[in-house]
């Protein structure tokens with residue numbers, strides 16, 4: 656994978672993206688993040704799924720999280736994964752072989768689910784709201800299809816928490832300030848999950864957060880830190896928003912790469928989770 660291949664990763668329309676294979680590989684990378692594993696295990700404990708229940712995963716991607724929860728549903732349960740990307744679902748279907756319960760991975764839009772009212776015991780959505788124009792509409796749809804008293808679980812990133820420390824305070828401040836503002840997508844939705852479920856009439860049961868930290872990365876081995884975008888892509892974004900001069904782009908990238916080669920690399924990102932009871 657060339658460094659340029661991680662440029663501008665985005666999950667709005669995976670199937671139309673020329674980098675679809677990179678998008679899929681990156682999702683695999685994020686599934687291995689410590690923070691992802693911690694949040695999924697926390698979610699499992701708070702969802703408290705029982706044998707025979709039906710679970711919906713909205714924006715299910717490669718389906719690992721849904722299939723991981725399938726073991727709690729027993730033979731009589733069912734997992735349904737909905738995603739706008741057929742390419743993601745192809746991988747999800749190929750991963751579904753070992754599940755004991757019924758599994759259905761189907762193409763659909765988070766904001767207009769093709770599922771009946773009150774037809775699930777629980778619905779979850781992970782790192783998908785940040786790619787939607789209207790996250791509240793997607794949460795309303797999840798609430799519509801979950802029975803009263805069922806559970807709704809949201810996990811999402813807050814990109815305003817993203818930091819890079821490479822021994823250069825000005826660079827760290829540039830990145831922090833550049834990521835603070837949402838532009839064409841709700842990239843900071845993680846911090847709003849609790850409010851979103853509350854506004855949809857749910858009663859929050861539990862909330863948490865988990866920070867992913869990267870302490871090592873060899874830019875000569877891998878174009879980007881595991882499951883993340885490249886530093887070229889970050890620089891382009893900062894240039895596009897007028898925070899970084901085009902003339903300084905190359906120096907920005909090489910400062911980070913050189914520090915990482917010296918072992919002086921610390922990057923972090925916080926994700927949030929909430930589990931709530933549906934009205």
Ligand SMILES: C[S@@+](CC[C@H](N)C(=O)[O-])C[C@H]1O[C@@H](n2cnc3c(N)ncnc32)[C@H](O)[C@@H]1O
Nearest residue numbers: 666714715716738739740743764765781782783
């Ligand atoms: C960052 S991935 C997260 C996948 C998975 N939930 C996970 O955590 O591993 C975002 C997913 O949302 C899907 N997606 C984006 N817009 C969507 C929409 N409007 N409706 C359903 N899925 C959507 C993408 O295709 C992608 O699979």
